[in-house]
Amino acid sequence: MSSMRDRMNRLRGESTKVDIVAEETNIEFKSLAEPDQAEHPDRLSPGWAAFGVELATNETGSFLRRVTRYPMDYRHGLHALQELYAAAPGLAAFHPSEQSAAEQILFLDLETTGLGVGAGNVPFMVGIGYMSKGHFVIEQTLIRHPAEERAMLMYLAEKLQQFSFLSTYNGKTFDWPLVESRFIMNGLGRKMWEPKHLDFLHPARSIWRNTLVSCKLSHVEEERLGIERVDDVPGSLAPQLYFQYLADGNPAPLEGVFKHNETDMLSLASLAIRFGHLLNGNIEAYIPLPDEPEEMVRTGLWLERMGRKELPSQLFDLFMSIQHSKPSTLVKLAARDKKAGNWGRAVLLWQKAIIHSPTHFGPAAHEASIELAMYYEHKLKNYDSALSYVNTAFEHALHQSSLFRADTKRKAELEALRNRIARLRRKALKTI
DNA sequence: ATCACAGCGGAGACTATGGA
DNA sequence: TCCATAGTCTCCGCTGTGAT
Structure with a gap:
């Protein structure tokens, strides 16, 4: 096996920190560099070896495979791969009552002939990544024609059984249903593996939907994981x-496609590290704290939804220390505080939301005014203060409806405000 | 006792978005 | 091109409160 490693590294013509090697497996490998096998009908055409692709065969047929092993201290952007060991237990929050360890996670990314999930879409390349013997191993399989798909899937099916978590980006919708349908199409059975999904698209959206222009993996990794792709296909x-x-x-x-898929896999691992750290509560120890106020709040709210209710206070406190935040973000945290019964901070946030929108009394300031009016009316029974907040909201709403055509929604809003004012006036008069 | 209203939370409809 | 997901919006029913 080591001679194979030497050979592959010689073929690459360079000594890199990344080894391309043949993994221990029941697959029989053939290489161009083996003269006695050069005449084999299934031999590899010359170009493949230049980027470490080998021929693999099993009882079902043949396909191509490329294995790349990354040492644990390899850094992909801000994170080193070895951080996955510490981060992985946090990912169990995706599946409460489960425990997760780095070695149980299989990273998966397909390259396919299209975007559909119908029978016409074929995964021509399957990339998988996993921790093994102190390395992060990336295996990429490729088919040269449709007849090789079955052999490739057989190989994949065997691998899947060794893991319990499946980590993807939008894989719940795209990659995994496609793999399942290909298993069925190839007569390999259905539901042969029921993974616990770690689909990072959704947490990425929860946290970055308003702070990044796009939540595409390539954009998230560049903006938040410190990853720069050079000459990416x-x-x-x-x-x-x-x-x-x-x-x-x-x-x-196809070398570019292999590299692209490989980078996707490393980025998936980086995302797993990032989210794992967050869920472990290692917020400051491992990651740069978000400098966008909205990101702090969204991260905190996501941690709460993930069942890590004790963690966000650090982020929320940090958020509170920031002088200027968007009114919409202030109102978002206020709504959370209101629900949690944390009225003190909720009131503070609503007041901030109004103060921070002195010139443009937008929807957030409007919402904050109504919330404060409710608070003063129902909690404090201070009808005069409640009235002053509603009056402010009413004046701005009136001004808005004079600028824009008053649609039914706006009219209903004004009517509701009038009712509220009338009620508060009655209550205020009674208490004199 | 009854009624009206406000607020809240759950259910369902709708929409935007990512994957190649 | 498709579809799971999450966020938003709307509707509806429940509860609490205050007025009659």
């Missing part, structure tokens, strides 16, 4: 490059 180009290979048999353009 976009995923959307993968089908074209594969069809080009099918047409001319030249594997060279």
Whole structure:
């Protein structure tokens, strides 16, 4: 096995910190560099070896495979891969009552011939990543024609059984249903593995939906994980490059697809580390604290939804120490405090939301005014203070409706405010 | 005792978005 | 092109409160 490693690294013509090696497996490997196998009908055409691709065969047939092993101290952006060991237990929050360890997680990313999930969409490349013997191993399999799909899937099916968590980006919707349907199409049975999903698209959206222009993996990794892709082939180009290979048999353009898929896998691991740290409560120890106020609040709210109710106070306190925040963010945290019965801070946040929108009395300031009016009316029975907040909201609403066409919603809003004012006036008069 | 209203929370409809 | 997910919005019923 080590001679294979030496050979592959020689073929790469460089000594890198990343080894491309053949893993221990029941798959029989053949290599171009083996002269006695060069005549084999299933031999590999010359171009593949340049980027570490080997021929793999099993009882069902053959396919191509590329294995890349990263040492634990390898840094992909802000995070080193070894952090996954510490971070992984936190990811159990995705599946309460489960325990999670780094070695149980399988990272998966497909390259397919399209975006559909119907029978016409075929995964021509399957990338999997996992922790093994002190390395992060990335295995990428590729089929040269549809007849190789079954062998590749058989190999994948065998691998899956070793893991209990499946980590993807939008894999609940895209990757995994597609894999399942390909298993069925190839007669390999249904529900052969029921993974506990760790789909990072959704937490990414929860946290960054308003602070990043897009929650695409490539954007999140660049903006928040410190990852810069150089000469990356976009995923959307993968089908074209594969069809080009099918047409001319030249594997060279597929190297970019392998690299793209490999980077996706490393970024998935980085995201797992980031979210794992957060869920473990290692907020300051491991990650740069978000400098966007909204991100702090959204991160805190996400941690609460994930059942880590004790963790967000640090983020919320930090948020409170910031001088200027968007009124909409202030109101968001206030709503959470109101629900939790934390009235003191809720009132403070609503007041801040109004103060921070002196010139443009927007929807957040409007909401804050109404909330404060409710608070003063029902909690403190201070009808005069309640009235002053409603009056402010009413004046602005009136001004708005004079600027814009008063639709039914706006009219109903004004009517509700009038009713509220009338009621508060009655109550205020009674208490004199 | 009865009624009206406000507020709240749950259910369901709707929408935007990511994956190649 | 499709669809799971989460966020938003709307509707409805329940509860508490205050007025009659």
